[in-house]
Amino acid sequence: AGAFKERPAKPTAFRKFYERGDFPIALEHDTKGNKIAWKVEIEKLDYHHYLPLFFDGLCETTHPYEFFARQGVHDMLEHGGSKILPVIPQLIIPIKNALNTRNRQVVCTTLKVLQHLVVSGEMVGEALVPYYRQILPILNIFKNMNLNSGDGIDYSQQKRENIGDLIQETLEAFERHGGEDAFINIKYMVPTYESCMLN
Amino acid sequence: MQPKSMTRAKKWDEVVENAYRFQLAGYRDEEEYRSVKQVDSAEKWDNGFVKKLQRKDGCFYYYNKARECSDKDVPKTKLYNY
Numbered sequence: 001a002g003a004f005k006e007r008p009a010k011p012t013a014f015r016k017f018y019e020r021g022d023f024p025i026a027l028e029h030d031t032k033g034n035k036i037a038w039k040v041e042i043e044k045l046d047y048h049h050y051l052p053l054f055f056d057g058l059c060e061t062t063h064p065y066e067f068f069a070r071q072g073v074h075d076m077l078e079h080g081g082s083k084i085l086p087v088i089p090q091l092i093i094p095i096k097n098a099l100n101t102r103n104r105q106v107v108c109t110t111l112k113v114l115q116h117l118v119v120s121g122e123m124v125g126e127a128l129v130p131y132y133r134q135i136l137p138i139l140n141i142f143k144n145m146n147l148n149s150g151d152g153i154d155y156s157q158q159k160r161e162n163i164g165d166l167i168q169e170t171l172e173a174f175e176r177h178g179g180e181d182a183f184i185n186i187k188y189m190v191p192t193y194e195s196c197m198l199n
Numbered sequence: 200m201q202p203k204s205m206t207r208a209k210k211w212d213e214v215v216e217n218a219y220r221f222q223l224a225g226y227r228d229e230e231e232y233r234s235v236k237q238v239d240s241a242e243k244w245d246n247g248f249v250k251k252l253q254r255k256d257g258c259f260y261y262y263n264k265a266r267e268c269s270d271k272d273v274p275k276t277k278l279y280n281y
Contacts, residue, residue: 026258035223037258041251075261079251 003141009101014057015065023050025068036071047083048090051076055094058110059101066109073113077120084121091117092131099138104163107142111166118177125177129185132174136189139167143190172196200230202279211266211273217249219268219276224252224260228279 017023024045026037054076057069077084098110114135118125128135145163171193175182183195208215218228221241226232232241232252242251244264252260268276 026256035260037254037256037260039258041259042261078263079261 004102004145006102007100009059009061009097009103009106012056012059012065014053014069015060017053018057018065018068023053023068023072025072027064034067034071036068036075038075042075042079045076047076047080047087051080051084051087052090052094055091055113056097058094058098058113059106061103061105066105070109070113074116077113077116081121084117085124085127088124088127088131092134096134099135102138102142107138107163108166111139111163111170114170115173118173125174125182126179128174129178129181132185132189136186139171140190140192143167143171143192200234200281202227202281204280206278206280208273208276208278211268211270213247214278215273215276216266216268217247218278219272220249220252220260220262222276224254226252226255227277230279230281 024039026039051073054069054072057065058073060066060069095110095114098106101107118128142163145167171186171190175186175196178185183198186193187195208218221228221232224232226235229241233239235255236253241249244250244262246264248264248266249262250264251262254260
């Protein structure tokens with residue numbers, strides 16, 4: 001019925017802001033070592049404004065939007081600490097939109113971002129539990145998406161782009177960092193998930 | 200202070216990692232960063248890796264806690280002697 005079919009992403013607010021030059025980042029043609037040059041210190045950024053915008057850009061698949069959104073999210077999560085937790089409710093819709101595109105590249109990037117998000121600050125993993133209903137349905141659809149290549153080589157495993165494996169890792173990260181209610185809530189949305197902590 | 204000699208890194212270690220981070224931001228090493236920025240030292244992670252640097256044009260580079268200097272970057276990294 002088309003559950004796996006890609007759905008075209010709508011134009012993102014991230015792209016509009018980027019093209020208008022609203023982000024405090026220096027645009028360079030030689031992105032050395034895949035780095036963003038920030039014009040202001042990340043610690044001084046308004047996370048309520050910028051973090052949801054960068055998350056919105058996760059739907060992008062074209063350069064340079066895709067790179068700046070992915071790397072921007074990474075930098076802000078790595079250096080945000082306690083500023084991330086209060087913004088969680090604003091991140092749910094962009095996360096859901098990105099997963100709903102069902103685009104393999106976008107889903108892979110978003111899963112890696114989710115794994116980073118749960119370890120980015122204290123209580124962030126717990127704060128995500130009430131939103132599992134919105135995030136996990138797509139993970140449930142793609143959970144068994146592993147290539148049966150017989151004795152051939154599946155290169156996506158080396159590149160860490162295998163959706164089935166990434167979903168398993170992500171659910172385990174959710175369970176580890178989501179507190180005591182995490183497992184039962186994951187199980188409710190993804191019935192084939194087995195605990196990585198019990199037993 | 201000007202360096203007397205320079206060698207290229209042959210294999211990865213913590214010193215090479217930090218040299219790579221300074222050179223990515225446009226500095227020779229921490230010595231130059233300190234003198235240009237007039238600071239005591241660069242901001243570092245608890246494992247000693249450089250965390251954040253301000254480039255000469257005023258922009259900031261943020262680095263991960265984990266290793267960033269890949270094997271192919273090692274021979275490009277320069278180590279200065281004073």
